[in-house]
Amino acid sequence: MYMYLPIALxxxxxxxxxxxxxxxxxxxxLFGVGGGFLMTPLLMMVGIPPTIAAATDANQIVAASASGxxxxxxxxxxxxxxxxxxxVGGFLGGAVGVQVIKLLRATGGADFLIKMTYVVxxxxxxxxxxxxxxxxxRKKKVASAAPVTQVKVAAPAKKRNGFFASLPxxxxxxxxxxxxSALVPLxxxxxxxxxxxxxGVGGGFLMVPVMVYMxxxxxxxxxxxxxxxILFTCIEVTFLQAYSNRTVDFFLALLLLFGSVFxxxxxxxxxxKLHGDQLKIxxxxxxxxxxxxxxxxxxxxxxLLLAYAGGH
Amino acid sequence: xxxxxxxxVKRWTSVAVAFCGILAxxxxxxxxxxxxxxxxxxxxxxxxxxxxxxxxxxxxxDDDLILKISSKPHDTAxxxxxxxxxxxxxxxxxxxxxxxxxxxxxxxxxxxxxxxxETERNQYQLGYDAMAKxxxxxxxxxxxxxxxxxxxxxxxxxxxxxxxVEQGTITRQHGEKGNTFEIVVNWPFQAxxxxxxxxxxxxxNGKVVDKTATTFEVKRVGVIAALSKMAVDQAALYGIMSxxxxxxxxxxxxxxxxxxxxxH
Numbered sequence: 001m002y003m004y005l006p007i008a009l010x011x012x013x014x015x016x017x018x019x020x021x022x023x024x025x026x027x028x029x030l031f032g033v034g035g036g037f038l039m040t041p042l043l044m045m046v047g048i049p050p051t052i053a054a055a056t057d058a059n060q061i062v063a064a065s066a067s068g069x070x071x072x073x074x075x076x077x078x079x080x081x082x083x084x085x086x087x088v089g090g091f092l093g094g095a096v097g098v099q100v101i102k103l104l105r106a107t108g109g110a111d112f113l114i115k116m117t118y119v120v121x122x123x124x125x126x127x128x129x130x131x132x133x134x135x136x137x138r139k140k141k142v143a144s145a146a147p148v149t150q151v152k153v154a155a156p157a158k159k160r161n162g163f164f165a166s167l168p169x170x171x172x173x174x175x176x177x178x179x180x181s182a183l184v185p186l187x188x189x190x191x192x193x194x195x196x197x198x199x200g201v202g203g204g205f206l207m208v209p210v211m212v213y214m215x216x217x218x219x220x221x222x223x224x225x226x227x228x229x230i231l232f233t234c235i236e237v238t239f240l241q242a243y244s245n246r247t248v249d250f251f252l253a254l255l256l257l258f259g260s261v262f263x264x265x266x267x268x269x270x271x272x273k274l275h276g277d278q279l280k281i282x283x284x285x286x287x288x289x290x291x292x293x294x295x296x297x298x299x300x301x302x303x304l305l306l307a308y309a310g311g312h
Numbered sequence: 313x314x315x316x317x318x319x320x321v322k323r324w325t326s327v328a329v330a331f332c333g334i335l336a337x338x339x340x341x342x343x344x345x346x347x348x349x350x351x352x353x354x355x356x357x358x359x360x361x362x363x364x365x366x367x368x369x370x371x372x373x374d375d376d377l378i379l380k381i382s383s384k385p386h387d388t389a390x391x392x393x394x395x396x397x398x399x400x401x402x403x404x405x406x407x408x409x410x411x412x413x414x415x416x417x418x419x420x421x422x423x424x425x426x427x428x429x430e431t432e433r434n435q436y437q438l439g440y441d442a443m444a445k446x447x448x449x450x451x452x453x454x455x456x457x458x459x460x461x462x463x464x465x466x467x468x469x470x471x472x473x474x475x476x477v478e479q480g481t482i483t484r485q486h487g488e489k490g491n492t493f494e495i496v497v498n499w500p501f502q503a504x505x506x507x508x509x510x511x512x513x514x515x516x517n518g519k520v521v522d523k524t525a526t527t528f529e530v531k532r533v534g535v536i537a538a539l540s541k542m543a544v545d546q547a548a549l550y551g552i553m554s555x556x557x558x559x560x561x562x563x564x565x566x567x568x569x570x571x572x573x574x575x576h
Contacts (some may be wrong), residue, residue, distance in 0.1 A: 002359060002360075002361035003358060003359065004356055004357070004359065004361070004501070006532065006536045006537075006539045006540045006543070007539075007540065007543055009502075009504050009505075010501065010502060011360055011361040011362070011501040035343060035415070044552070046400040046573055047502075059554050059555070059558055060558065062555055062558035062562065063558035063559070063561045063562040064562065065329075065562070066558065066559050066561075066562025066563050066566070067561075067562035067563070067565050067566045068562075069562075070562065070566030070567070071566055071569065074566075077461055080499065094428055115400075115402070227454050235555050235559075238554055238555050238558070239548075239551040239552065239554075239555055240551075241551075242543070242547055242551030242554055243547045243548050243551045244549075246543050246544060246546075246547055247389050248543070248550070248551065248554050250539055250543075250550070250557075251358075251539070252335050253554060254557070254561075255560065257558055257561050257562070258561070261561055261564075261565035261566075262565060264565075265565060265566070265569040267483040269569075297401075298401060298402075299399065299400060299401070300401070301401060302393050302401055304464070304467060304468050304471060305392055305393045305394075305464050306390045306391070306392055306407070306461070306464050306465060306468045307390065307391045307392075307393070307403065308389075308390060308391070309390055309391050309406055310390035
């Protein structure tokens, strides 16, 4: 029942860890998020040191997102062109974000800023998605109650924002059915990359709403493309963490990925059975629950007033 | 002549007193103190979840015993939480605990405060109060920090299961095999690999009257040792291996599910 982890220097019940992997992998396949913002605190709860938890989580996300990307690829849900633009932006943003954190650590304000960024970003994203999904679902109910002839009227063509349309390097993204300037996904990728580096996460839960609401991509393509982008980001993070910090625990990653790859597949199949708005509302609830948890952690006195130096 | 007789009597009296003294001393130290630990080497294998250490030995029948298991003292850097702006709890700064052991487990035959004087407890660093007196705590600016942080430190370590003081846990037996003692220690898996010291102190009339020490080693073996070594010595290869295996596992499961999947 127990397995010793050579880098984390602790022993864990492997069924518990596989279970964690399965649960977070399921969410990954369902929503297209890496699950880092959930997995890292869960691993810390089972006794894994924070630095090892964060680095090893990136390693297991490689497996889960590879599995999820593969599944979505077969379903035709991966917009590779859009993914590459976002990825390039994400790498640039990640490099900028790391420098921002370095600067803030030197001034001593990093910890507070990281937590507040979490609360504000998660709170905003979660609330917006929740309200928007409720609104969309109500709208559909009204539409379905209306006569059939009205429903069959062709929907008006999407209005393209004047400013975005006026930008140079306009590219048509076939898979998503949208046209944007290449600068838009590059800029948004950079923006998410900066926030992801500051918050120490892959950024899937930020990238998904950006793709849905700003790039106007269909939800199922969003999930596949997000996983594609997360896959490459986490490959880079895993290698750098193993090489520079020696904080990747291979055994822990194996246990997690054993659960998460299956979870991701189940999530993908489950996702097909749910409507886009239902998916969005579930993700919104999840994001809001994590926000509440972080707020409580901030305002309630911790049970221990000390922590090892070098963690988050 | 009278004087010399008196001298002889005095001398014999001195000899007699000295002899009685030797007898009395022998009564308490008639049995050489011994301490053995089984196993002497604790292997950390893939299924390791701590170990049971059996510590046995012999001591004088009237002595109480204190057994301390500890690792070599070193400086430990910690971060402390405080309330920022009177509203939110944040890590506010660093504290360095000078010369504290990573692992500190103490077991006794009776309440340590009753069997050993404070001076002796401080000298041998037995109990948290004695440790606190010997430990310097400095903040980020090198200023001494309050004692309350040492209490927090021991609470933190106790939660990690690597600090514990247990009274009355050593059992003694007086029989044909002599005056023996035994204690079974549940060695925590949280304790890192390394060499640990066992100090056994025999206590009588509030003082340490005899002592002995031994060591044991907790070491990684097999695949655990190989992976730990690789992560440090061949970090790049370790990183590439971690990525490739994750990719292979992910795509393999993706392929397995292929038959079960379908078009959207």
